[in-house]
Amino acid sequence: MVAPIIITAAPIMCAFHNVMLPSQNYGTKKGIKQGLGVKRGSCGGLQIKANAQNHHNGDDKISKVVSKSSIRQNFTIRSYEVDANGIASVETLMNYFQGSMIYHGKTLGAYNDVAGTTKEMIKRNLVWVYSEMQVLTYRYPKWDDVVEVETWVSTAGMNAVRFNWIMRDFKTNQVLNTASSVSVLMNKLTRRLSKMPEEIRRELESYLVNSRIIIEDDHKKIPKLDDTTADYICTGLRPQWSDIDVNFHVNNAKYISWILEGIPESILMNYELSSMSLKFKRECKIDSKLQSLAEVCSDNNNSNNNVEYNHMVRFENGVEILRGRTKWRSKLTHNFDIFNHVPEASIKDL
Amino acid sequence: MVAPIIITAAPIMCAFHNVMLPSQNYGTKKGIKQGLGVKRGSCGGLQIKANAQNHHNGDDKISKVVSKSSIRQNFTIRSYEVDANGIASVETLMNYFQGSMIYHGKTLGAYNDVAGTTKEMIKRNLVWVYSEMQVLTYRYPKWDDVVEVETWVSTAGMNAVRFNWIMRDFKTNQVLNTASSVSVLMNKLTRRLSKMPEEIRRELESYLVNSRIIIEDDHKKIPKLDDTTADYICTGLRPQWSDIDVNFHVNNAKYISWILEGIPESILMNYELSSMSLKFKRECKIDSKLQSLAEVCSDNNNSNNNVEYNHMVRFENGVEILRGRTKWRSKLTHNFDIFNHVPEASIKDL
Structure with missing residues (x-):
């Protein structure tokens, strides 16, 4: 379980800090993954039709608020963000997902601060942390390419949400990659995972888009490596x-x-x-x-x-x-x- | 002597690779710093008045071509570019300088490729490398701030140029920091420094802005540290x-x-x-x-x-x-x- 969304002035989707999974809260890890009986259904979707909104005069631009639940943000691949292969590094893609996730909450007004926390989360000292991340890449953008990252949130069981991303080539609209993370709540003081309180579930409800699942859960177990099995x-x-x-x-x-x-x-x-x-x-x-x-x-x-x-x-x-x-x-x-x-x-x- | 501007598809102002200073070319390092008799004077300066040019629909925006020799480019401080203090890291500033330097050549048409090399430099397999860098910071921008980086080039002796930068707060126009680098030519095949051929000097001449020196050479010697002197x-x-x-x-x-x-x-x-x-x-x-x-x-x-x-x-x-x-x-x-x-x-x- 990793990557708390930080809760101070300059939030970053960051790494998990000795988080213990409290059995009294979750039962089992399996319980989280299986969704604890919550059905995936469509919700949200009020069309705002605010295309090409430019929120400031800077270089990071919200190109579209697609719906009440989804935004599209443009990023230009900067010269220092390409790797030895001359293309945007995987770290860069992860950074764009993080940046776009933060703008998602800020732009839609779902969250109360720049860290993607709602009012009820702040009351309870709760922050989001990644527990899983899946990325599928079809093509990597190169220096000076403009990509458009679409971001939305869906449910992932009683106590988790899924942040979802599609990165497209801005010029051609071709899909470059897709990504999805399972994020759970963590108490930032105790550093322990938390159930999702009913109040927070209600806050998020109208922003969830469960009809658009782009990456299915990867249920294939990843083995624990050790000195004898690692190459x-x-x-x-x-x-x-x-x-x-x-x-x-x-x-x-x-x-x-x-x-x-x-x-x-x-x-x-x-x-x-x-x-x-x-x-x-x-x-x-x-x-x-x-x-x-x-x-x-x-x-x-x-x-x-x-x-x-x-x-x-x-x-x-x-x-x-x-x-x-x-x-x-x-x-x-x-x-x-x-x-x-x-x-x-x-x-x-x- | 460090940081060649790379010369392939995805250029990055990068680090120097075992470059030897050829005495037959330079005489002494001191010779470079003292300018080898070249006077600093004003040149360039044709006003293009192309304000607020947005070169594409992406998030990195050339806000102004100030003159034939100077551009201003906007950057938004991204969430992953702030450091533990919650402000743009020094590495981020360096990255913006590099990015803006590359756009300088590309936008003005002074250079022939995205690596900041002129036609004559390409003929001779020459690239720019940093030999010195000075940065003065007055205030650090924070996450989501928009900064405007102005970039221009001036001479620095017979065989070097100075890339100069001023970073301003886009909203207030306040100066946040200034920077200047001495860059010399290196043969990318032999990895040795090179004199500046007359043809290259002539190519660059009309793009140089020598009336705007923002940081004077730091002549105070930096001592060589060793295990006994380092703290x-x-x-x-x-x-x-x-x-x-x-x-x-x-x-x-x-x-x-x-x-x-x-x-x-x-x-x-x-x-x-x-x-x-x-x-x-x-x-x-x-x-x-x-x-x-x-x-x-x-x-x-x-x-x-x-x-x-x-x-x-x-x-x-x-x-x-x-x-x-x-x-x-x-x-x-x-x-x-x-x-x-x-x-x-x-x-x-x-």
């Missing part, structure tokens, strides 16, 4: 001052950097990430020393030339921080007409 | 995949992160950087292991409650990568009406 172990990792936010949390995008550290450079150079599934367990502190483990699940001898890894980031003492699975496609076989990569079923929903 | 030594630093750009260069902003690693956390929390002077020596590679050394030059017992450090980032074998000097002002005594902090002499030039 690569990268040691000596640690957060730096520049990685932490105002609450001394490590920005969630940094976790992706650590995952990438566990992968051979030849893969990072010749392949590109096609999907990623993360399960956040706990947060590290500024003085933590970390290790990134990776296990090869398939190699490039398979027919489609793809590669798959399991991951774990852990403290040096072995306690795990996150588990993940990444899939990579060879750049050599990559067709840059991205619609060839978008599954037919997904297109209908977008 | 703090931070070891075990190394670049990560996410720090490198398409040319396998470390982004220049990362060097700032390493400097900050050498400073006690209590300073980073309670003080803010008021000025920084860097002398780049050489670049590190992706597999380099680094150390960040800091020496206290003054402490908070002085009358104005400021702190000053000397810095060195070096390889583990002692070979230095950069030297720097940073000055910090106590946040407790900081007056957020920034014009109280801008020296009268500077205001006149801005």
Whole structure:
């Protein structure tokens, strides 16, 4: 369970801080994932039709308030946001999702502050934290490209919500990637997870869009790696001052950097990430020393030339921080007409 | 000498790669700094009056082409660009300078590609590299603030140029910080510095604005630190995949992160950087292991409650990568009406 939305002047979707799952609140983790009996249905959807709203004279622009529940925000890929492959890094995508999620609440007025917290959440010292994150990428934007990120929220059981994102090429409207996170409530004082109080559920109700599920839950279990099962172990990792936010949390995008550290450079150079599934367990502190483990699940001898890894980031003492699975496609076989990569079923929903 | 402007599809002002100063080209380093007899004079300045040009529908916006030689570009401080103090990090400022420098050439048409290289530079395989960087900060913007970065170029001797920046609060027009870099030419194949050929000088001539010097050369020598003179030594630093750009260069902003690693956390929390002077020596590679050394030059017992450090980032074998000097002002005594902090002499030039 990771990534509290911070609650001070400069909020950042950040990393989880020793959060314990209180059994008296949740019963089991499985209970959260299974939705605890809540049906997914359509709600929200009042059309505001406020296209091309430019909220200020700056460079981050809300291009559309699509409905009461959904906004679209433009980002230009800045020169320092591309990676060694010359395309927007995965960390950059995660940062855009975070930024757009914060604007979602601010723009729609659903939340009471810039951290995505409602009035009732503030009363109870509750903040959102990511527990899971899934990303599917079809094409990566490059420097100076403009992307439009659409953001909305749906339910994910009695005690969780799903933040959902579609990133499109602004010029062509082509879908570049989709992402979805399961976020739960955490008490920022006790650092323990919390049930969702009825008052908060009511506050959010009219902003939820449950008819647009873009990524189904990834139920495939990610194994816990150890020294015997890992093919690569990268040691000596640690957060730096520049990685932490105002609450001394490590920005969630940094976790992706650590995952990438566990992968051979030849893969990072010749392949590109096609999907990623993360399960956040706990947060590290500024003085933590970390290790990134990776296990090869398939190699490039398979027919489609793809590669798959399991991951774990852990403290040096072995306690795990996150588990993940990444899939990579060879750049050599990559067709840059991205619609060839978008599954037919997904297109209908977008 | 550091930070080549990369020359491929996705340019980044990045870090210098084992560049040797060829004595046959320069004579002495001192020769570069003293300008080799070139007088600073005014040139350029054709008024284009193309205010509020928005070059695309994205979020990075050229707000003004001030003259043939100067542009202003807006940036919104994104949620993931603030540091633990809740304000734009120094790395963010450096990134904006880099981004704006690249847009300068692209917008004015002075350069032939997105890396800030002219036609004659491309013919000769030459790129710009930072050799020095000075930054003066008066106030740091916070999340969602819009800043306007003005960029122009002036001469700095026979073989160098100066990229200059003023960052203003877009709403109030108040000056937030100023910066200036000395950049020299490097052959990207031989990795050696080069004289500026006459053809390149002629290409740049009409774009130079030598009447607007905002930061004078910092001639105060920064001492070379070692284990006996350093007060703090931070070891075990190394670049990560996410720090490198398409040319396998470390982004220049990362060097700032390493400097900050050498400073006690209590300073980073309670003080803010008021000025920084860097002398780049050489670049590190992706597999380099680094150390960040800091020496206290003054402490908070002085009358104005400021702190000053000397810095060195070096390889583990002692070979230095950069030297720097940073000055910090106590946040407790900081007056957020920034014009109280801008020296009268500077205001006149801005």
